[in-house]
Amino acid sequence: MVTLYWHDIYCKFNDLEQMVMIDLDDICSLSDFQRRTREHIRRLRATGRPEVLTVNGRAALVVHDAASYQEIVNALERARTLPAFTSTVPDVLEPDPVVEDYKQHVDRTLLRENLRRTVEQRVANLVALQALTFEARRAGEAARRRSRAAGGGKVGQ
Amino acid sequence: MTDFETLIGALATGRVEFVIVGGLAATVHGSARLTQDIDVVYARNETNLARLVDSLARYEPYLRGAPTGLPFDWSVQTLQRGLNFTITTTAGDIDLLGEITGGGGYADLLSHTIEIDLFGHSCKCLDLTWLIRTKRAAGRPRDFEMIAELEALLEERGSSDTYSA
Numbered sequence: 001m002v003t004l005y006w007h008d009i010y011c012k013f014n015d016l017e018q019m020v021m022i023d024l025d026d027i028c029s030l031s032d033f034q035r036r037t038r039e040h041i042r043r044l045r046a047t048g049r050p051e052v053l054t055v056n057g058r059a060a061l062v063v064h065d066a067a068s069y070q071e072i073v074n075a076l077e078r079a080r081t082l083p084a085f086t087s088t089v090p091d092v093l094e095p096d097p098v099v100e101d102y103k104q105h106v107d108r109t110l111l112r113e114n115l116r117r118t119v120e121q122r123v124a125n126l127v128a129l130q131a132l133t134f135e136a137r138r139a140g141e142a143a144r145r146r147s148r149a150a151g152g153g154k155v156g157q
Numbered sequence: 158m159t160d161f162e163t164l165i166g167a168l169a170t171g172r173v174e175f176v177i178v179g180g181l182a183a184t185v186h187g188s189a190r191l192t193q194d195i196d197v198v199y200a201r202n203e204t205n206l207a208r209l210v211d212s213l214a215r216y217e218p219y220l221r222g223a224p225t226g227l228p229f230d231w232s233v234q235t236l237q238r239g240l241n242f243t244i245t246t247t248a249g250d251i252d253l254l255g256e257i258t259g260g261g262g263y264a265d266l267l268s269h270t271i272e273i274d275l276f277g278h279s280c281k282c283l284d285l286t287w288l289i290r291t292k293r294a295a296g297r298p299r300d301f302e303m304i305a306e307l308e309a310l311l312e313e314r315g316s317s318d319t320y321s322a
Binding site: 112114117120126 | 187191193276289293301
């Protein structure tokens with residue numbers, strides 16, 4: 001699997017940004033482009049940057065030389081297919097100091113018990129635990145209702 | 158209360174392509190924590206969406222937390238217009254995820270799953286290492302305790318990803 005880190009992704013988008021960046025010098029009128037077409041084509045090929053052509057002072061067209069246009073298409077395609085979701089996931093699980101701190105308080109006796117059980121037994125325990133939680137909540141709510149009905153005294157936490 | 162057996166059974170018998178992730182996957186791997194819903198990553202192809210719609214339709218899926226009475230059309234078109242759906246049904250809560258952070262979609266996760274037998278159905282479940290990876294990538298503070306527990310499970314089990322029941 002290809003793993004791309006933020007640095008790689010940044011570089012790819014940076015390249016793309018360079019390719020599509022428009023300089024103020026790259027803006028000209030359509031009539032100027034028509035008048036000096038050869039000169040503009042030389043510039044497009046030399047810089048690889050697009051030119052914005054204006055009509056009545058407003059941007060109307062963007063012209064690119066074929067090679068750099070293809071590079072942009074390729075770069076966009078690479079960006080589109082980037083497995084970005086892997087970018088934050090290192091290949092090796094490096095210890096995380098916060099998680100390591102939490103880990104000290106994990107009750108491993110429960111885990112060892114569970115590891116001795118089958119998947120079916122683990123899920124059955126979950127279902128039973130869920131039923132217990134549901135019943136405890138129901139009992140708590142019933143107690144609070146009774147308490148309110150009896151005059152609003154507090155029921156324990 | 159979520160009826161795990163009913164919902165998993167509905168998906169499995171409806172031949173829905175899905176991977177169990179989240180709290181239920183953690184339970185499968187030995188977590189002692191309680192989870193109250195089912196999280197699955199489902200394949201987004203049209204055939205699978207149709208199967209998903211058919212298999213859950215009888216449980217009256219509705220957007221969890223949404224005010225009652227809102228028009229919600231449980232259909233392939235609705236699933237195509239969204240990606241991740243938190244759904245409540247008459248059999249309990251289920252999160253239908255098109256993608257998860259750090260893991261991607263169904264096809265991306267397939268090679269990181271184990272085959273388990275759950276309520277008599279063969280199901281795919283995200284393996285322990287990738288469950289940890291995706292939880293880490295999500296970066297939610299509330300997941301720290303679970304990540305710590307999952308990493309402790311990995312240590313207790315040895316670093317091998319090979320699953321042993």
